[in-house]
Amino acid sequence: MFDSFGALRALFESLPAEFGAEPVGNEGITDSRRHLIVRHLAEHPAFDCGLVSEQPLRAEKAGD
Numbered sequence: 795m796f797d798s799f800g801a802l803r804a805l806f807e808s809l810p811a812e813f814g815a816e817p818v819g820n821e822g823i824t825d826s827r828r829h830l831i832v833r834h835l836a837e838h839p840a841f842d843c844g845l846v847s848e849q850p851l852r853a854e855k856a857g858d
Contacts, residue, residue: 795827799840805818809855812846812854814851814852815829815831815832815850816828818832829851832852842856843855844856
């Protein structure tokens with residue numbers, strides 16, 4: 795899905811302070827993959843963000 799970890803980092807940096815699947819989809823990622831990316835970003839220790847809502851799925855960057 796991504797050519798490198800840097801590409802995923804760039805996606806993360808381009809997202810607003812609070813985001814769900816829709817802005818991820820605006821970057822060309824489709825279907826259920828959008829939700830997987832939101833959850834992955836929220837759970838991966840390299841990304842400073844966390845889930846703030848399950849329904850709808852939303853994450854928030856820390857410190858923003």
